[in-house]
Amino acid sequence: MNTQRRFTSVFAAAVLAIAAGQAVAADQGLSREQVQAELQQAIRNGSLVAGGDSGQTLAELSPNRYPAVQAQGLSREQVKAQLQQALRDGSLVAGGDSGQTLAELSPAQYAAKGDVVKVQAAAPEQGKTRAEVKAELREALRTGDIVADGDSGMKLNxxxxxxxxxVQ
Structure with missing residues:
Protein backbone atom coordinates (compact mmCIF):
# COMPACT_ATOMS: atom_id res chain seq x y z
CA MET A 1 0.00 0.00 0.00
CA ASN A 2 2.81 2.40 0.89
CA THR A 3 4.52 1.71 -2.47
CA GLN A 4 1.27 2.34 -4.32
CA ARG A 5 0.76 5.63 -2.47
CA ARG A 6 4.34 6.71 -3.22
CA PHE A 7 3.90 5.82 -6.90
CA THR A 8 0.64 7.76 -7.02
CA SER A 9 2.34 10.78 -5.45
CA VAL A 10 5.25 10.61 -7.89
CA PHE A 11 2.86 10.21 -10.82
CA ALA A 12 0.78 13.17 -9.66
CA ALA A 13 3.93 15.27 -9.26
CA ALA A 14 5.03 14.32 -12.77
CA VAL A 15 1.65 15.27 -14.25
CA LEU A 16 1.76 18.60 -12.42
CA ALA A 17 5.31 19.16 -13.60
CA ILE A 18 4.26 18.56 -17.19
CA ALA A 19 1.37 20.99 -16.87
CA ALA A 20 3.54 23.60 -15.16
CA GLY A 21 6.30 23.01 -17.67
CA GLN A 22 3.96 23.61 -20.55
CA ALA A 23 2.70 26.82 -18.97
CA VAL A 24 6.27 28.02 -18.44
CA ALA A 25 7.21 26.89 -21.92
CA ALA A 26 4.49 29.07 -23.37
CA ASP A 27 6.08 32.06 -21.64
CA GLN A 28 9.65 31.10 -22.57
CA GLY A 29 8.95 29.88 -26.08
CA LEU A 30 10.01 26.27 -25.37
CA SER A 31 8.60 23.55 -27.53
CA ARG A 32 6.61 20.62 -26.21
CA GLU A 33 9.58 18.33 -26.91
CA GLN A 34 11.93 20.57 -24.92
CA VAL A 35 9.55 20.59 -21.95
CA GLN A 36 9.22 16.80 -22.11
CA ALA A 37 13.01 16.46 -22.27
CA GLU A 38 13.36 18.68 -19.20
CA LEU A 39 10.77 16.58 -17.37
CA GLN A 40 12.59 13.36 -18.26
CA GLN A 41 15.85 14.89 -17.00
CA ALA A 42 14.14 15.95 -13.75
CA ILE A 43 12.78 12.43 -13.31
CA ARG A 44 16.24 10.94 -13.94
CA ASN A 45 18.08 13.21 -11.50
CA GLY A 46 15.30 13.32 -8.85
CA SER A 47 14.77 17.07 -8.90
CA LEU A 48 10.97 16.75 -8.90
CA VAL A 49 9.33 17.74 -5.63
CA ALA A 50 7.97 14.67 -3.86
CA GLY A 51 4.32 14.38 -2.98
CA GLY A 52 3.18 15.23 0.51
CA ASP A 53 4.02 18.14 2.75
CA SER A 54 7.78 17.67 3.07
CA GLY A 55 8.71 20.02 0.23
CA GLN A 56 11.74 17.85 -0.50
CA THR A 57 12.78 16.57 -3.88
CA LEU A 58 12.78 12.88 -4.71
CA ALA A 59 16.59 12.89 -4.61
CA GLU A 60 16.54 14.39 -1.11
CA LEU A 61 14.13 11.74 0.12
CA SER A 62 15.93 8.80 -1.54
CA PRO A 63 19.53 9.84 -2.29
CA ASN A 64 20.59 6.25 -3.03
CA ARG A 65 18.24 6.10 -6.06
CA TYR A 66 19.65 9.13 -7.86
CA PRO A 67 23.13 10.21 -8.96
CA ALA A 68 24.97 12.44 -6.52
CA VAL A 69 24.94 16.13 -7.38
CA GLN A 70 28.34 17.72 -7.53
CA ALA A 71 28.55 20.53 -5.02
CA GLN A 72 29.49 23.85 -6.50
CA GLY A 73 30.42 27.00 -4.74
CA LEU A 74 32.71 27.88 -1.90
CA SER A 75 34.96 25.57 0.04
CA ARG A 76 34.41 24.94 3.73
CA GLU A 77 37.34 27.21 4.58
CA GLN A 78 35.97 30.02 2.44
CA VAL A 79 32.57 29.79 4.13
CA LYS A 80 34.19 29.83 7.57
CA ALA A 81 36.24 32.89 6.61
CA GLN A 82 33.13 34.70 5.37
CA LEU A 83 31.31 33.86 8.60
CA GLN A 84 34.16 35.19 10.71
CA GLN A 85 34.26 38.40 8.67
CA ALA A 86 30.48 38.84 9.02
CA LEU A 87 30.77 38.33 12.78
CA ARG A 88 33.53 40.95 12.95
CA ASP A 89 31.73 43.60 10.92
CA GLY A 90 28.19 42.86 12.18
CA SER A 91 26.70 42.12 8.77
CA LEU A 92 24.86 39.01 10.01
CA VAL A 93 21.11 39.36 10.34
CA ALA A 94 20.13 39.39 13.99
CA GLY A 95 17.74 36.80 15.36
CA GLY A 96 14.09 37.64 15.72
CA ASP A 97 11.74 39.36 13.35
CA SER A 98 13.46 42.72 12.96
CA GLY A 99 15.41 41.83 9.82
CA GLN A 100 18.19 44.15 10.94
CA THR A 101 21.86 43.28 11.02
CA LEU A 102 23.85 43.10 14.23
CA ALA A 103 25.63 46.34 13.28
CA GLU A 104 22.31 48.12 12.80
CA LEU A 105 21.13 47.01 16.22
CA SER A 106 24.39 47.80 18.05
CA PRO A 107 26.35 50.33 15.98
CA ALA A 108 28.76 51.18 18.79
CA GLN A 109 29.85 47.55 19.10
CA TYR A 110 30.72 47.24 15.40
CA ALA A 111 32.19 50.68 14.75
CA ALA A 112 35.59 50.72 13.08
CA LYS A 113 38.48 51.85 15.22
CA GLY A 114 38.62 55.61 15.32
CA ASP A 115 35.02 56.01 14.22
CA VAL A 116 32.84 58.09 16.45
CA VAL A 117 29.38 56.69 16.79
CA LYS A 118 26.73 59.16 17.76
CA VAL A 119 24.00 57.57 19.78
CA GLN A 120 21.05 59.89 19.84
CA ALA A 121 18.71 59.51 22.76
CA ALA A 122 15.09 59.50 21.79
CA ALA A 123 13.27 62.57 23.03
CA PRO A 124 10.54 61.67 25.45
CA GLU A 125 7.20 61.81 23.69
CA GLN A 126 4.53 63.96 25.18
CA GLY A 127 1.57 61.67 25.57
CA LYS A 128 -1.97 62.15 26.70
CA THR A 129 -2.99 62.40 30.27
CA ARG A 130 -4.86 59.57 31.94
CA ALA A 131 -8.04 61.63 31.91
CA GLU A 132 -7.74 62.27 28.14
CA VAL A 133 -7.27 58.57 27.42
CA LYS A 134 -10.25 57.63 29.58
CA ALA A 135 -12.40 60.25 27.84
CA GLU A 136 -11.41 58.90 24.40
CA LEU A 137 -12.26 55.36 25.50
CA ARG A 138 -15.69 56.42 26.77
CA GLU A 139 -16.40 58.18 23.47
CA ALA A 140 -15.26 55.15 21.43
CA LEU A 141 -17.49 52.86 23.48
CA ARG A 142 -20.42 55.23 23.10
CA THR A 143 -20.10 55.50 19.32
CA GLY A 144 -19.00 51.89 18.73
CA ASP A 145 -15.74 53.10 17.21
CA ILE A 146 -13.75 50.33 18.85
CA VAL A 147 -12.58 47.01 17.41
CA ALA A 148 -14.83 44.10 18.35
CA ASP A 149 -13.53 40.82 19.74
CA GLY A 150 -12.42 38.21 17.24
CA ASP A 151 -10.32 38.17 14.14
CA SER A 152 -12.64 40.10 11.84
CA GLY A 153 -11.05 43.47 12.60
CA MET A 154 -14.47 45.08 12.37
CA LYS A 155 -15.62 47.77 14.75
CA LEU A 156 -18.67 47.43 16.97
CA ASN A 157 -20.59 50.02 14.96
CA VAL A 167 -25.00 58.05 17.74
CA GLN A 168 -23.03 60.85 16.12
Whole structure:
Protein backbone atom coordinates (compact mmCIF):
# COMPACT_ATOMS: atom_id res chain seq x y z
CA MET A 1 0.00 0.00 0.00
CA ASN A 2 2.81 2.40 0.89
CA THR A 3 4.52 1.71 -2.47
CA GLN A 4 1.27 2.34 -4.32
CA ARG A 5 0.76 5.63 -2.47
CA ARG A 6 4.34 6.71 -3.22
CA PHE A 7 3.90 5.82 -6.90
CA THR A 8 0.64 7.76 -7.02
CA SER A 9 2.34 10.78 -5.45
CA VAL A 10 5.25 10.61 -7.89
CA PHE A 11 2.86 10.21 -10.82
CA ALA A 12 0.78 13.17 -9.66
CA ALA A 13 3.93 15.27 -9.26
CA ALA A 14 5.03 14.32 -12.77
CA VAL A 15 1.65 15.27 -14.25
CA LEU A 16 1.76 18.60 -12.42
CA ALA A 17 5.31 19.16 -13.60
CA ILE A 18 4.26 18.56 -17.19
CA ALA A 19 1.37 20.99 -16.87
CA ALA A 20 3.54 23.60 -15.16
CA GLY A 21 6.30 23.01 -17.67
CA GLN A 22 3.96 23.61 -20.55
CA ALA A 23 2.70 26.82 -18.97
CA VAL A 24 6.27 28.02 -18.44
CA ALA A 25 7.21 26.89 -21.92
CA ALA A 26 4.49 29.07 -23.37
CA ASP A 27 6.08 32.06 -21.64
CA GLN A 28 9.65 31.10 -22.57
CA GLY A 29 8.95 29.88 -26.08
CA LEU A 30 10.01 26.27 -25.37
CA SER A 31 8.60 23.55 -27.53
CA ARG A 32 6.61 20.62 -26.21
CA GLU A 33 9.58 18.33 -26.91
CA GLN A 34 11.93 20.57 -24.92
CA VAL A 35 9.55 20.59 -21.95
CA GLN A 36 9.22 16.80 -22.11
CA ALA A 37 13.01 16.46 -22.27
CA GLU A 38 13.36 18.68 -19.20
CA LEU A 39 10.77 16.58 -17.37
CA GLN A 40 12.59 13.36 -18.26
CA GLN A 41 15.85 14.89 -17.00
CA ALA A 42 14.14 15.95 -13.75
CA ILE A 43 12.78 12.43 -13.31
CA ARG A 44 16.24 10.94 -13.94
CA ASN A 45 18.08 13.21 -11.50
CA GLY A 46 15.30 13.32 -8.85
CA SER A 47 14.77 17.07 -8.90
CA LEU A 48 10.97 16.75 -8.90
CA VAL A 49 9.33 17.74 -5.63
CA ALA A 50 7.97 14.67 -3.86
CA GLY A 51 4.32 14.38 -2.98
CA GLY A 52 3.18 15.23 0.51
CA ASP A 53 4.02 18.14 2.75
CA SER A 54 7.78 17.67 3.07
CA GLY A 55 8.71 20.02 0.23
CA GLN A 56 11.74 17.85 -0.50
CA THR A 57 12.78 16.57 -3.88
CA LEU A 58 12.78 12.88 -4.71
CA ALA A 59 16.59 12.89 -4.61
CA GLU A 60 16.54 14.39 -1.11
CA LEU A 61 14.13 11.74 0.12
CA SER A 62 15.93 8.80 -1.54
CA PRO A 63 19.53 9.84 -2.29
CA ASN A 64 20.59 6.25 -3.03
CA ARG A 65 18.24 6.10 -6.06
CA TYR A 66 19.65 9.13 -7.86
CA PRO A 67 23.13 10.21 -8.96
CA ALA A 68 24.97 12.44 -6.52
CA VAL A 69 24.94 16.13 -7.38
CA GLN A 70 28.34 17.72 -7.53
CA ALA A 71 28.55 20.53 -5.02
CA GLN A 72 29.49 23.85 -6.50
CA GLY A 73 30.42 27.00 -4.74
CA LEU A 74 32.71 27.88 -1.90
CA SER A 75 34.96 25.57 0.04
CA ARG A 76 34.41 24.94 3.73
CA GLU A 77 37.34 27.21 4.58
CA GLN A 78 35.97 30.02 2.44
CA VAL A 79 32.57 29.79 4.13
CA LYS A 80 34.19 29.83 7.57
CA ALA A 81 36.24 32.89 6.61
CA GLN A 82 33.13 34.70 5.37
CA LEU A 83 31.31 33.86 8.60
CA GLN A 84 34.16 35.19 10.71
CA GLN A 85 34.26 38.40 8.67
CA ALA A 86 30.48 38.84 9.02
CA LEU A 87 30.77 38.33 12.78
CA ARG A 88 33.53 40.95 12.95
CA ASP A 89 31.73 43.60 10.92
CA GLY A 90 28.19 42.86 12.18
CA SER A 91 26.70 42.12 8.77
CA LEU A 92 24.86 39.01 10.01
CA VAL A 93 21.11 39.36 10.34
CA ALA A 94 20.13 39.39 13.99
CA GLY A 95 17.74 36.80 15.36
CA GLY A 96 14.09 37.64 15.72
CA ASP A 97 11.74 39.36 13.35
CA SER A 98 13.46 42.72 12.96
CA GLY A 99 15.41 41.83 9.82
CA GLN A 100 18.19 44.15 10.94
CA THR A 101 21.86 43.28 11.02
CA LEU A 102 23.85 43.10 14.23
CA ALA A 103 25.63 46.34 13.28
CA GLU A 104 22.31 48.12 12.80
CA LEU A 105 21.13 47.01 16.22
CA SER A 106 24.39 47.80 18.05
CA PRO A 107 26.35 50.33 15.98
CA ALA A 108 28.76 51.18 18.79
CA GLN A 109 29.85 47.55 19.10
CA TYR A 110 30.72 47.24 15.40
CA ALA A 111 32.19 50.68 14.75
CA ALA A 112 35.59 50.72 13.08
CA LYS A 113 38.48 51.85 15.22
CA GLY A 114 38.62 55.61 15.32
CA ASP A 115 35.02 56.01 14.22
CA VAL A 116 32.84 58.09 16.45
CA VAL A 117 29.38 56.69 16.79
CA LYS A 118 26.73 59.16 17.76
CA VAL A 119 24.00 57.57 19.78
CA GLN A 120 21.05 59.89 19.84
CA ALA A 121 18.71 59.51 22.76
CA ALA A 122 15.09 59.50 21.79
CA ALA A 123 13.27 62.57 23.03
CA PRO A 124 10.54 61.67 25.45
CA GLU A 125 7.20 61.81 23.69
CA GLN A 126 4.53 63.96 25.18
CA GLY A 127 1.57 61.67 25.57
CA LYS A 128 -1.97 62.15 26.70
CA THR A 129 -2.99 62.40 30.27
CA ARG A 130 -4.86 59.57 31.94
CA ALA A 131 -8.04 61.63 31.91
CA GLU A 132 -7.74 62.27 28.14
CA VAL A 133 -7.27 58.57 27.42
CA LYS A 134 -10.25 57.63 29.58
CA ALA A 135 -12.40 60.25 27.84
CA GLU A 136 -11.41 58.90 24.40
CA LEU A 137 -12.26 55.36 25.50
CA ARG A 138 -15.69 56.42 26.77
CA GLU A 139 -16.40 58.18 23.47
CA ALA A 140 -15.26 55.15 21.43
CA LEU A 141 -17.49 52.86 23.48
CA ARG A 142 -20.42 55.23 23.10
CA THR A 143 -20.10 55.50 19.32
CA GLY A 144 -19.00 51.89 18.73
CA ASP A 145 -15.74 53.10 17.21
CA ILE A 146 -13.75 50.33 18.85
CA VAL A 147 -12.58 47.01 17.41
CA ALA A 148 -14.83 44.10 18.35
CA ASP A 149 -13.53 40.82 19.74
CA GLY A 150 -12.42 38.21 17.24
CA ASP A 151 -10.32 38.17 14.14
CA SER A 152 -12.64 40.10 11.84
CA GLY A 153 -11.05 43.47 12.60
CA MET A 154 -14.47 45.08 12.37
CA LYS A 155 -15.62 47.77 14.75
CA LEU A 156 -18.67 47.43 16.97
CA ASN A 157 -20.59 50.02 14.96
CA UNK A 158 -19.91 47.97 11.80
CA UNK A 159 -21.03 44.69 13.37
CA UNK A 160 -24.10 46.17 15.11
CA UNK A 161 -25.14 49.21 13.07
CA UNK A 162 -28.65 49.25 14.55
CA UNK A 163 -27.29 49.70 18.04
CA UNK A 164 -25.18 52.74 17.08
CA UNK A 165 -27.48 54.24 14.41
CA UNK A 166 -28.45 57.40 16.32
CA VAL A 167 -25.00 58.05 17.74
CA GLN A 168 -23.03 60.85 16.12
Missing amino acids: ELFPGHYRN
